Amino acid sequence: MKFFRDQARQLGLVLGVILIAVVLYYAGWLRPVEHWASTVAQPWLGLAYATIDSYSPLYSTTDSTLLAENRTLKDQLTSVVQQNQDLQVQLQQYDDYQAELKFAQQREYTILPAKVTTRLGSSTVGQWLYINRGSTDGIAVGYPVIYGPGMLLGVVDTVHESYSQVELLTNDGTTIQGQTQTTAATTGILQGQFGTSLMMNYIVKDQPIAVGDVIVTNDQDRLIPAGFIIGTVGQVTDEPSELFKSALVNPMVRYGNNAIVSVVLPTGL
Amino acid sequence: MSRLRTALLIALGAATVIVEIVSWSIPSLAWRIYPSWVYVAIITSVLSWPRSLYVAVGLGFVLDLFAPAPFGIWMLMLALLVVVSQWVKTTWVKQASALAAFAAIGCGMMAATIPIWFWLILSYRSAVLSPVIQLVPWWSWPISWLGLSVLSALLIRIIPSPYERLF
Numbered sequence: 001m002k003f004f005r006d007q008a009r010q011l012g013l014v015l016g017v018i019l020i021a022v023v024l025y026y027a028g029w030l031r032p033v034e035h036w037a038s039t040v041a042q043p044w045l046g047l048a049y050a051t052i053d054s055y056s057p058l059y060s061t062t063d064s065t066l067l068a069e070n071r072t073l074k075d076q077l078t079s080v081v082q083q084n085q086d087l088q089v090q091l092q093q094y095d096d097y098q099a100e101l102k103f104a105q106q107r108e109y110t111i112l113p114a115k116v117t118t119r120l121g122s123s124t125v126g127q128w129l130y131i132n133r134g135s136t137d138g139i140a141v142g143y144p145v146i147y148g149p150g151m152l153l154g155v156v157d158t159v160h161e162s163y164s165q166v167e168l169l170t171n172d173g174t175t176i177q178g179q180t181q182t183t184a185a186t187t188g189i190l191q192g193q194f195g196t197s198l199m200m201n202y203i204v205k206d207q208p209i210a211v212g213d214v215i216v217t218n219d220q221d222r223l224i225p226a227g228f229i230i231g232t233v234g235q236v237t238d239e240p241s242e243l244f245k246s247a248l249v250n251p252m253v254r255y256g257n258n259a260i261v262s263v264v265l266p267t268g269l
Numbered sequence: 270m271s272r273l274r275t276a277l278l279i280a281l282g283a284a285t286v287i288v289e290i291v292s293w294s295i296p297s298l299a300w301r302i303y304p305s306w307v308y309v310a311i312i313t314s315v316l317s318w319p320r321s322l323y324v325a326v327g328l329g330f331v332l333d334l335f336a337p338a339p340f341g342i343w344m345l346m347l348a349l350l351v352v353v354s355q356w357v358k359t360t361w362v363k364q365a366s367a368l369a370a371f372a373a374i375g376c377g378m379m380a381a382t383i384p385i386w387f388w389l390i391l392s393y394r395s396a397v398l399s400p401v402i403q404l405v406p407w408w409s410w411p412i413s414w415l416g417l418s419v420l421s422a423l424l425i426r427i428i429p430s431p432y433e434r435l436f
Contacts, residue, residue, distance in 0.1 A: 003356045010319040014326055014348055021330060022341040030334075037334045041287065048291045 093260040096148060100262040103150040107227060111146070111262035112137060117163065126171035127195050129154065133263060134162040142223040144264045151253045152176075152217060152228035153261055166261075169230065170195050170251055177220035178230050178249075180213045187218060190230060190249060198231060203245040209236055215249050223266060278315065282308060282328055290335050301409050303417060305332060306381060309347050310374045310421035311428060313354050325351045338388055346381040353380035370425045375418035382410060 004011065024030050097113050104111040114131035121127040133139050143156045145166045155174075158165035167174060174192035178200065179185040186207035188200040203209055213233045219226035235248040285308040292298040309325045316324060329344035336343055354377030362369035 003360050007319065007352075007355075010322060011352065014319075014322055017326060018341055018344045018348065021333075021344065025333075025340040034334045037331060041290070041335070044283075044287045045290060048287050049294075052291065052295070 096260040097262070099149045100146060100260070103146070103148075104262065104264070107150070107225070109225065110265040112139070112265055113260055113262050114145075114164075116259045116261060121171075122195065126173075127168045128157075128171075129166040129168065129261075131164050131166060131261060131263070132162070134160045134164050136161055138265065139164050139263055140266075143266070144217075144224045144228065145261050146228060146264060147253050147259065147261045150228050151251075152224070152230055153253050155224070156263065164263075168192070168195070169198060176224065176230070177218055178215045179218040180209055180233075181216045181229075182208070182213065184208065185218070186213075188247070190215065197234070197251065198249040200233070200247040200249050201244065203247060205238070205243075205245055207245075209233060209245065209247055211236060213247075215247075225264065274315075278312070281311075282324070286328070286331050286335075289332060293337070301413050303378075303381075303413070305329075305343075305347060306350060306378055306417050307421050307424065309350050310354070310377070310417075311424055313351055313374070313377075314370070314425040315428060318355050322348060322351045322355075338385070342384045342388055345384040349383060350374075350377040350381040353377040367422045367426045371418050371422035374421045374425075375414055378414050378418055382414075 021030070093115070100111060100113070103109075112133060114133040116129050117132050118130040119127065120130065129145075131145070139156055139159050141156055141159055145153045145156060147153045152169060154166045154168040154171075155176075156164050157167040169176060169190070170192040172192055172194070176190050177187065178190045179187040184207070186203055186209045188203040188209075190198040190200045193199050200209075200215060211233050215230045215233065217224050217226055217228040217230065229252055231249040231251040233247045234250045236245060237247070238245045285304050288304045292302055292304065305328060309321075309328065312324050313321045315321075325347040326344050329347040332343040332347075333340045354373045357376045358369065358373040362372050
């Protein structure tokens with residue numbers, strides 16, 4: 001510690017100079033000095049970077065070159081992101097169709113893949129999908145349309161030459177017969193409501209049905225084979241004054257835009 | 270000191286500033302090699318105390334003008350290097366040998382890292398520093414101390430000092 005006692009004056013002086021320099025710098029008073037130092041050092045730094053450039057080109061590349069390269073890379077990135085998005089959509093469509101095809105092969109149905117091009121309507125007036133398959137593809141009114149592993153989406157209700165309109169099961173006025181996917185099947189008639197769910201009516205009181213039961217088609221509709229999934233029971237209503245029970249059924253279908261659906265053809269029915 | 274020696278010292282200082290600044294942008298050198306430390310280690314032998322301290326602070330001032338670190342870090346670092354080296358060699362190792370020089374400079378360099386560490390700890394999570402710190406393993410610091418101290422001690426032994434009392 002003797003050293004520090006002996007040199008206190010010099011050390012205090014240096015510390016004071018450093019503090020004053022820091023204060024002056026942050027007060028902005030050293031900007032001219034900084035500018036001057038930068039101007040003087042720049043040619044030498046450029047020379048040093050150019051020397052290093054023989055090992056790595058990064059240090060002598062000009063700003064304009066870097067900017068141009070940056071712009072090109074950004075364009076490429078945008079393009080690649082777009083390509084990736086397209087591929088993700090295609091991958092999803094492939095997965096959709098693979099699930100539909102697997103289901104169809106297990107049940108020995110004949111299916112025709114179709115792309116959802118438009119979705120029209122609202123929950124109040126009903127919702128319709130437009131698919132890119134029409135009469136030239138062999139589509140006819142009443143054909144069921146499924147999504148994924150056998151989830152019934154709706155039924156073809158209008159057919160044009162190159163496209164068709166599909167009415168969703170959840171539309172008001174849509175009626176289909178169904179049953180629970182249990183050993184002792186409980187049957188009922190499902191009617192779409194509010195564009196969001198279905199109501200299963202005419203369930204005989206002594207037949208069991210519970211929240212969570214899966215409801216499937218039961219081969220009672222002429223063009224709709226048995227085993228297509230309609231939805232799951234969300235609520236059961238059993239009024240003592242009513243002759244039948246009813247159940248609220250929530251559809252399981254969740255599909256995105258550009259989804260691949262399948263029209264089930266009657267050849268396998 | 271002759272004019273030639275003074276001119277050589279100034280030229281070496283200017284070159285050191287350029288090499289130091291350039292080294293910051295080279296990932297394999299940044300945070301590992303400090304040319305200014307070696308230069309300051311040499312001036313502790315070539316210049317008398319406290320002149321070596323003033324030159325070190327001056328060099329730190331110039332580096333602070335260019336450094337991405339907060340202004341004042343380099344002045345503090347180089348001042349600590351000189352002060353601690355001087356303290357060690359006048360208090361503990363009072364002999365003129367390469368080993369003594371190595372010990373004094375090594376302690377000085379360890380002290381010089383204190384401002385850097387302080388800054389790194391305060392700004393560890395900043396977007397600029399985090400990736401840099403991750404690239405530099407912890408053991409690069411002792412290797413830097415060791416390598417730069419050995420190099421400095423050898424240079425001090427090679428460069429004749431006008432002050433016999435120093436090393």
